[in-house]
Amino acid sequence: MSxxxxxxxxxxxxxxxxxxxxxxxVPLFSIWLLVYDRQSQSETARAxxxxxxxxxxxxxxxxxxxxYRTTITETVTEAxxxxxxSRQIWQELTLSPESSAITTAIHxxxxxxxxxxxxxxxxxxEGRSRFALPAxxxxxxxxxxxxxxxxxxxxxxxxxxxxxxxPPPRVSIGGQVLRLQPGGGAPATNGxxxxxxxxxxxxxxAALVADYAYEFxxxxxxxxxxxxxxxxxxxxxxxxxxxxxxxFLPNERRVGDDGFxxxxxxGNLALGQSLVATGGAQPVPSERMAPPLIASETASRGxxxxxxxxxxxxxxxSRVNRSAKYGFLFIGFTFLALLMFDVIGGVRVSAVEYxxxxxxxxxxxxxxxxxxxxxxxxxAYVAASAAIIGLNTAYSAAVLKSWRRALxxxxxxxxxxxxxYVLLSIEDFSLLIGSLMxxxxxxAVMYLTRxxxxxxxxxxxxxxx
Numbered sequence: 381m382s383x384x385x386x387x388x389x390x391x392x393x394x395x396x397x398x399x400x401x402x403x404x405x406v407p408l409f410s411i412w413l414l415v416y417d418r419q420s421q422s423e424t425a426r427a428x429x430x431x432x433x434x435x436x437x438x439x440x441x442x443x444x445x446x447x448y449r450t451t452i453t454e455t456v457t458e459a460x461x462x463x464x465x466s467r468q469i470w471q472e473l474t475l476s477p478e479s480s481a482i483t484t485a486i487h488x489x490x491x492x493x494x495x496x497x498x499x500x501x502x503x504x505x506e507g508r509s510r511f512a513l514p515a516x517x518x519x520x521x522x523x524x525x526x527x528x529x530x531x532x533x534x535x536x537x538x539x540x541x542x543x544x545x546x547p548p549p550r551v552s553i554g555g556q557v558l559r560l561q562p563g564g565g566a567p568a569t570n571g572x573x574x575x576x577x578x579x580x581x582x583x584x585x586a587a588l589v590a591d592y593a594y595e596f597x598x599x600x601x602x603x604x605x606x607x608x609x610x611x612x613x614x615x616x617x618x619x620x621x622x623x624x625x626x627x628f629l630p631n632e633r634r635v636g637d638d639g640f641x642x643x644x645x646x647g648n649l650a651l652g653q654s655l656v657a658t659g660g661a662q663p664v665p666s667e668r669m670a671p672p673l674i675a676s677e678t679a680s681r682g683x684x685x686x687x688x689x690x691x692x693x694x695x696x697x698s699r700v701n702r703s704a705k706y707g708f709l710f711i712g713f714t715f716l717a718l719l720m721f722d723v724i725g726g727v728r729v730s731a732v733e734y735x736x737x738x739x740x741x742x743x744x745x746x747x748x749x750x751x752x753x754x755x756x757x758x759x760a761y762v763a764a765s766a767a768i769i770g771l772n773t774a775y776s777a778a779v780l781k782s783w784r785r786a787l788x789x790x791x792x793x794x795x796x797x798x799x800x801y802v803l804l805s806i807e808d809f810s811l812l813i814g815s816l817m818x819x820x821x822x823x824a825v826m827y828l829t830r831x832x833x834x835x836x837x838x839x840x841x842x843x844x845x
Contacts (some may be wrong), residue, residue: 393722396731397715401708404738408707411745415704418749419697426498429491430599433500434543437598438685439482440566440605441536441573442590444475444511446580448527448658473522476648476655477509478587480608486617488690495753499619499690500599502545505592509608512587520658524584532580534558534590537566537573537605540598544574549594551576568605568685601625603687606646609655613644619690626687644686651684696752696760699804703761704745706800709817710793711738714772717792721780733779737772744768765797 453466488501517524534551538544541562551558558576565573580588603626604613618639624630628650630642648655714737722729744764751760769790777786803813 394719397719397734400731400734400738401711401715403735404711404742405708407739407742408704408745411704411707411742411749412701414746415697415701415749418753419701422496422697422753425493425496429493429496429498430500432542433599434597435540436600436603437503437543437596438539438569438603438605438687439484439505439537440568440607442477442480442509442592443535443566443607444477444578444580444588445533445535446473446475446527446529447471447531448473448522450521450526450659470528471659473520473527474657475511475513476653477511477590477608478655479610479612480507480509480606481612482507482604483614484602484604484616486602486615486619486688486690488617488619497692498599499692500597501602501617501619501690502595502597503602504595507592509590509592510587511583511590513583514656517656520656522658529580529583532578532583533564533575534578535564535566535573535575536592536594537569537571538596539569539572540596541565541572541574543596543598544594545597546595549574549592551590551592553578553588553590566605566607568607599690601687601689603685604644605685606644606651607653609648611644611646613646613686614641615644615688616641617690621691623689623691624687625689626685628684628686630686642688646686696757699757700745700749700752702804703748703800706803707742707745709800710741710744710796713792713796714738714741714789717789718776718779721785727780727782727785729779733775737775737779740768740772740775761797761801765793769793769797 447470449468450471451466451468453464455462455464457463483506485504486501487503488499491498491500513524514520534553536549536551549560551560558578560574560576562574563571564575565571578588582588602615604611606613606628616639620635620637620639622635622640622642624633624642628644628646630644633642634640715734718729718734718737721727744767747764747767748760751763754760755763772793773786773790776789777783780786780789799813799817
């Protein structure tokens with residue numbers, strides 16, 4: 381080491397240390413990109429595992445659709461004169477159920493390929509819906525005599541019909557099993573689903589009750605688009621980690637180690653929709669009656685659906701990404717300890733030695749990511765932190781010429797890694813704990829350097845063992 385380096389003032393040493401810390405921001409940023417890349421690969425692999433099983437599923441309906449005749453008038457030009465003509469066309473009256481009671485039993489399953497894992501499920505749905513013509517049907521401009529009740533359709537929506545499996549879906553009215561056809565589902569699922577022809581001639585004088593049961597596969601989440609006057613949905617599953625999302629939350633729910641159960645009840649007043657739609661239009665929530673949600677909230681909450689996500693209890697990529705954001709904290713505290721030994725303890729620490737210690741601290745996050753994909757986050761965190769603490773402690777013993785000083789560095793790193801794990805576990809208080817920790821560190825540095833002349837060249841200090 382040159383005499384110029386040895387004779388640097390404490391202020392210049394501090395500046396050099398800060399410069400090295402800033403340079404280490406490049407590999408830290410590269411780690412964030414690496415985490416993002418591995419997360420993208422993980423999502424692609426999980427989609428590949430679940431391919432052919434069924435995607436995230438949204439259920440809608442049933443809806444009763446009845447064709448009816450109506451007369452329209454239009455003006456045409458003949459011989460340069462406007463002529464008004466009338467003609468009859470067929471349109472659709474869409475009737476939502478007055479009440480629906482639906483139960484869904486979800487059976488999850490973990491599927492793995494190499495180091496990747498995805499949660500898929502099988503769901504069994506049973507329900508009963510009651511349809512009735514409104515007493516004020518004439519207000520919608522539709523007469524019973526104009527309706528083709530024998531050509532009615534009962535439509536069920538399912539966002540990914542490829543997931544239908546097991547026994548064929550069973551739909552019956554009054555004990556009579558209906559023959560099902562593909563497609564023609566609800567508009568909430570972009571027409572995906574199935575339907576059945578229904579003879580609804582008895583409808584004007586009595587209610588029509590439909591019983592149905594079907595099974596489907598999917599992954600990610602199960603959602604229901606309520607479309608009745610009174611929709612009750614009960615969901616049960618042995619999965620212990622549900623996440624209740626969408627525009628409606630359950631009225632009752634229970635979550636435990638043995639699974640969860642949830643009960644929803646949604647009325648058409650909450651949906652902001654009528655039970656009857658005419659002219660081919662479908663009953664969908666009215667924008668005029670929509671709840672005051674911010675656009676981003678509407679997208680994240682699903683708007684008018686009730687959704688249950690089967691989430692993984694630990695998202696290792698988000699936790700590794702969050703831990704990497706504390707990289708500067710590790711580098712700063714470790715460099716600060718070395719700097720105190722340098723300017724106060726009389727032990728010379730070169731720029732290369734700072735750089736190597738910092739590189740080891742950055743390497744921790746790479747080890748954490750690589751090990752977490754194989755053995756899980758917590759074991760990976762313990763293994764990676766133990767490796768880096770041991771490496772830096774041994775190297776500090778050589779640099780600081782004392783195992784006693786090196787053990788102080790090791791104790792500091794151990795405390796930092798323990799604190800980081802706590803911060804990752806209690807995200808809500810991470811800012812408070814981090815700010816208090818920085819305050820304590822600043823106070824300690826100010827106390828230790830209160831009599832230090834930062835602009836003068838350091839005098840030789842006796843070695844402190």
